[in-house]
Amino acid sequence: MRYTGLLFFLLIMFSAVYAQPHHIDSLKFINSSTPIPDHPRLLLLAGEENNIKTAISTQRISQGVHAEILQKCDSMLMTKPVERILFGVRLLAKSRECLNRVFHLSYAWRMTHERKYLDRAEQELLAVSNFTDWNPDHYLDVAEMTMAVAIGYDWLYHDLSEKSRSIIKEAILKKGIATSFDPTYPNYRKWLSVTNNWNQVCNAGISFGALAIYEDHPALAEKVINRSIASIQIAMKDNGPDGAFAEGYTYWGYGTTFNIMFLNAIEKVFKTDFELSKIPGFLKTASYLENMIGPTGKNFNYSDASEVSTLQPAMLWFAGKLKDPSLLWNERSFLTREKLAKNTDRLLPALMIWGRNIDIEKITMPKNKIWVGGGKNPVALMRSSWTDTNAVFVGMKGGSPFVTHGHMDAGSFVLEADGIRWAKDFGFQEYTALELKNIDLWANKQNGQRWKIFRYNNFSHNTLTFNDSLQRVNGYAPVISHSGNPQFINAITDLSSIYKGQVKKAERGIALMDGQFVIVTDEIENLDKETTVRWAMLTSAKVDLKGNQAELSQNGKKLIISIPNSPEISIKTWTTNPPHDYDDPNPGTTLVGFEAVIPAGKKQSFQVFLIPGNARVNVSKPLPPLKNWPR
Incomplete structure (x- = not known):
């Protein structure tokens, strides 16, 4: 007793x-x-x-x-x-x-x-x-x-x-x-x-x-x-x-x-x-x-x-x-x-x-179409409408993997348009099943077993990966600016410390343009070594590859991924099959994106257009650099 x-x-x-x-x-x-x-x-x-x-x-x-x-x-x-x-x-x-x-x-x-x-x-x-x-x-x-x-x-x-x-x-x-x-x-x-x-x-x-x-x-x-x-x-x-x-x-x-x-x-x-x-x-x-x-x-x-x-x-x-x-x-x-x-x-x-x-x-609907919060896991949440079920919605996060229940997902985003979630997140994997397989789920130090779980590391999230390396657990990505300009709703996060030792500087900006389409801009300054960057987005849509474009289709709707100012880049896909027997299966999903080599000591920018089927977009003119985005 x-x-x-x-x-x-x-x-x-x-x-x-x-x-x-x-x-x-x-x-x-x-x-x-x-x-x-x-x-x-x-x-x-x-x-x-x-x-x-x-x-x-x-x-x-x-x-x-x-x-x-x-x-x-x-x-x-x-x-x-x-x-x-x-x-x-x-x-x-x-x-x-x-x-x-x-x-x-x-x-x-x-x-x-x-x-x-x-x-x-x-x-x-x-x-x-x-x-x-x-x-x-x-x-x-x-x-x-x-x-x-x-x-x-x-x-x-x-x-x-x-x-x-x-x-x-x-x-x-x-x-x-x-x-x-x-x-x-x-x-x-x-x-x-x-x-x-x-x-x-x-x-x-x-x-x-x-x-x-x-x-x-x-x-x-x-x-x-x-x-x-x-x-x-x-x-x-x-x-x-x-x-x-x-x-x-x-x-x-x-x-x-x-x-x-x-x-x-x-x-x-x-x-x-x-x-x-x-x-x-x-x-x-x-x-x-x-x-x-x-x-x-x-x-x-x-x-x-x-x-x-x-x-x-x-x-x-x-x-x-x-x-x-x-x-x-x-x-x-x-x-x-x-x-x-x-x-x-x-x-x-x-x-x-x-x-x-x-x-x-x-009740009446909310007034603002952007909400930004700082803190341990800052987020920016943008939408074209509160009443239209086909509205464009994009959420981006900064933060750190070290927060409780955190993933290596700094810089990640989700995207909805035409009633479809095009860019998605796996979310969590059930804890008890992992624990019963003797996985140390809560070991969140840099080499902890938590980051070997596929759904928890950056390889499965809508973010960047450099030289097949993990994000830094002790890094932190703040949202450094944002704007509610109706034609250019945007937010920018500084990912540099998340990739410390991998690149010198990395910033990601996501913009909702004219309430119709989304642009993801990544500006990277490399260290004195050649670096391969991987840009990835998780989707449940069918993916049709077309050089530096990809057409996503789901439930009779379409979304175009385009990198118009980088003709040398070819979009590709990666499997989401679980790499370990303790990982959950991920049926009906695909990772779509691209890889590019950044020369030693160079700066490079990537602009990815995410265009819903009915949006009218002029992709020939690149956006200004992040420093010139509305604030």
Whole structure:
């Protein structure tokens, strides 16, 4: 038995000994005498159901979301309670399923008072409370399970039997909160000082547990909540200065949403978020996410991301906080009945809380056609229209492979036109399968095994490669200029340090011209050695090669790749067949581009035109050098 009364007492009393770093435990924002509301206190106070019921009665979309939640709850009644089954080293899938069920069922009970939802939620809570543990060796599992059980305990508190409350409370205490003070677990508190999604998710989950049992353990709750308020700032500051989220679209949906769960919870209880939402860049991150989605509905899936875009309930919190409904331009389409039925977001009930005062059907479109954000993984996102599904959209990134979940993709881009994603990104490869094959997926030093994975290195991305070498892990590519000039929307990134030791200087500019076509310009200054550069673009289209042109065709649409000012260059293709048995297959994809030799010490420029089928383009006149692009 890992826990004993004495051990638990000592851990709580002397937990500052194990503080990593110490100052996180020493900061004070609340004290145990701070008054708090009675149950329910997490996210939705007693009586606030009436506000949601008003929205349901007056807003068609709210009606649809509510009906979908109840339908999902009814389907849950036919399943077995969650079981403790690991997938590889993770219990995370089960923690997430528990959160999905308990949050939905607890919402259904509070809104309808149909006993079937209460009874089933209680079964789920008791089932996971009786697990041997919540797998603290992979701490996200504990965090999500603690949040799940905390919501159920808090929202159903007055309707659970005394025996059930005792069992559930004990599980929150010992299987959840106590493990965050227990140094016998590997890296048991590392998440307190990291900048990535682990910080946001773990702080949110454990704090929900502390808030749920606050009245029974006020000193412990004080310690946990003060620790989280201090710690979560570390991750929130990573959105600075402009809101670009270093880990990309998918992990924005994870980390930022849990961050909002935390902010909303403490603000409900303490009537303040302790000015956390004022951290520079944090509120701007909503614009980042909105601009990341192209006209096809796919996102710019750099790093470990899937190109499938999903409903993001947190966007409704941002829209309300900023009083800017235009942030929900994409969410509006996700909330159509057809798309909503496919939604599997375990936090969907939060949308009913955050969106109850917003009529999504009345929002207006965003105004700007370019969005640029700096930070650890800077991006530039450009489009010709917000309303035309055939619009041109191009996203480019700089950054570094060293960021969490990063790839060797500095300089990479995606391109959409005529409803087709022409230039794409593979995104991530499923982690557990790699780990089960003993691949050190997280070894991101220069010679780390991570960069042998085909989807993660620069050979599979829409960027440059010099002499078949990898990008530099410790390099960094900033976006150094940009312009929203309607005839010449553009951004430029300096890739020089990403290719340190390979070339002297490398800059890439991408321009959306007249809202019709795209030009990729690369300016390279070589070292005192002959260098071969490879320019590559990943596509799912059929490729027909024609000298220094290639015609891409897909779904009856066409796109021309042309290098008009370099007649000596011939466009070619490379296979995307996986080089290792642990690499995922990549059917239906091709790398298209060219190779060129740059003489020692010389400067060379390449201009690649990407022209959708209906665009009218004069390719005979080259663009000015990057230094003369509009800024």
